[in-house]
Amino acid sequence: MRAWNYSLILAQIERQEEAGCVLLQPASFALFVTALSAMDCRRQWRDAGEELSAEVWDELEGYITQAYRDLTIREDCAGTTMKYCQLAHIEEKNTNGGSAVVGSQTRPLNTIEYDPDGLISSLTTSNFKVSEAGTYLVTIQSSTWNTGATVLLFYDAEDYSYLAQSEASEGYGNVLVGIFDLVEDNWYQLLVDCATANAGDGLGHALNKGLHERYATVRLEKIG
Numbered sequence: 001m002r003a004w005n006y007s008l009i010l011a012q013i014e015r016q017e018e019a020g021c022v023l024l025q026p027a028s029f030a031l032f033v034t035a036l037s038a039m040d041c042r043r044q045w046r047d048a049g050e051e052l053s054a055e056v057w058d059e060l061e062g063y064i065t066q067a068y069r070d071l072t073i074r075e076d077c078a079g080t081t082m083k084y085c086q087l088a089h090i091e092e093k094n095t096n097g098g099s100a101v102v103g104s105q106t107r108p109l110n111t112i113e114y115d116p117d118g119l120i121s122s123l124t125t126s127n128f129k130v131s132e133a134g135t136y137l138v139t140i141q142s143s144t145w146n147t148g149a150t151v152l153l154f155y156d157a158e159d160y161s162y163l164a165q166s167e168a169s170e171g172y173g174n175v176l177v178g179i180f181d182l183v184e185d186n187w188y189q190l191l192v193d194c195a196t197a198n199a200g201d202g203l204g205h206a207l208n209k210g211l212h213e214r215y216a217t218v219r220l221e222k223i224g
Helices: 006-015 026-039 054-072
Strands: 083-092 103-106 111-114 120-123 128-130 134-143 150-156 161-165 173-182 188-194 212-222
Touching: 006 054, 026 054, 083 120, 128 188, 134 150, 134 188, 150 173, 161 173, 188 212
Parallel strands: none
Antiparallel strands: 083 111, 083 212, 103 188, 120 128, 134 173, 134 212, 150 161, 150 188
């Protein structure tokens, strides 16, 4: 007869207290339920080699009961999942996507490409608002042309502060990734700071009529 170690189980429970929501494969579910049926017997437990006291068994039995409940009763895990959306600046072929001015230029995020969770509450020609305050993983990509060194800037237009900036790049694109605490009522912007003129001015990559040019993409992932 196998004896389970109460002290070891207790230490594992304390260490994994913040494990969050876990989805089990069907085989795992069947094995865990079967194992629980064998563990629900006081004689098969030992605490430092000794039989369990009534107080210890009451505590352990509560853990076993909770384990049955976790496995057999479906809970709403929405609070631990990610919500995400994607904005973009898209123009028709050879449309001037930016002012021919040296310095910071706003990327007009004019398209909501994906937002099943309704994270974007407002979108104007230069700003956007999120519908839920919280911690977000923000991934930004912006295309450039004839700009010299270019830096991407993620800007809080309400607090007049730069949340982050990318490394300078002299290529045809740049990327900025960061984790930010976004506020529900604040406007946010994507700016491109370039050394020379024409940031995004007619990239010319859409070779056929009717196609579009992508100047920027912003992906927001709300961390549950």
